[in-house]
Amino acid sequence: MLGLKLATDPRWANIAEQNLEEILTDHAWCEQKAASNAIYLIINNAELPDLVSTMSEIAIEEMQHFKMVHDIILERGYEFGRERKDDYVNQLVKFCKKNATREEAFIDRLLFAAMIEARSCERFRVLSTNIKDEKLAKFYHELMVSEANHYTVFLGFARKYAGEIDVEKRWKEWLDFEGELIKSYGTKETIHG
Numbered sequence: 001m002l003g004l005k006l007a008t009d010p011r012w013a014n015i016a017e018q019n020l021e022e023i024l025t026d027h028a029w030c031e032q033k034a035a036s037n038a039i040y041l042i043i044n045n046a047e048l049p050d051l052v053s054t055m056s057e058i059a060i061e062e063m064q065h066f067k068m069v070h071d072i073i074l075e076r077g078y079e080f081g082r083e084r085k086d087d088y089v090n091q092l093v094k095f096c097k098k099n100a101t102r103e104e105a106f107i108d109r110l111l112f113a114a115m116i117e118a119r120s121c122e123r124f125r126v127l128s129t130n131i132k133d134e135k136l137a138k139f140y141h142e143l144m145v146s147e148a149n150h151y152t153v154f155l156g157f158a159r160k161y162a163g164e165i166d167v168e169k170r171w172k173e174w175l176d177f178e179g180e181l182i183k184s185y186g187t188k189e190t191i192h193g
């Protein structure tokens with residue numbers, strides 16, 4: 001359904017489970033960045049009322065996710081660390097079109113967001129089906145559903161506003177690129193690590 005080229009090895013969930021403090025900290029920051037991305041799209045596309053409305057909802061939802069994760073960190077007596085670098089996302093940023101027109105940059109930004117939602121959703125599914133902690137497994141299942149919905153929204157807007165851009169071709173390029181990229185991950189206790 002998500003079109004991903006490569007599934008995460010479930011052993012990654014065991015790595016993650018061994019350091020819940022670290023994965024939860026990294027995860028909280030992923031949610032904050034997702035909210036920031038939605039706000040970025042609002043700032044740059046004020047003339048699109050449907051996009052602004054939907055991105056407002058997504059920004060709020062992502063900050064609710066952030067708070068939920070932060071609450072779990074506090075409940076468990078963990079320490080919420082500083083923002084973690086997300087090497088995977090930084091590699092995706094590099095794949096965004098260079099010297100793009102405003103329209104190309106907009107569509108690529110939507111596809112970039114759809115890509116991250118798709119992989120995050122898949123990682124949450126792997127966590128929810130593999131970790132022994134029942135409360136967290138249920139939590140990750142709920143988030144998986146929410147991020148799948150966001151994935152659909154971003155891809156939907158990319159298709160709607162594609163104009164002259166061949167969005168299906170570009171989305172395929174994103175999926176191919178990500179499918180190769182993800183081969184070097186799956187070894188760290190971070191959401192995309």
Ligand SMILES: [Fe+2]
Nearest residue numbers: 031034062065
């Ligand atoms: Fe989220």
Ligand SMILES: [Fe+2]
Nearest residue numbers: 034117147150
């Ligand atoms: Fe999301």
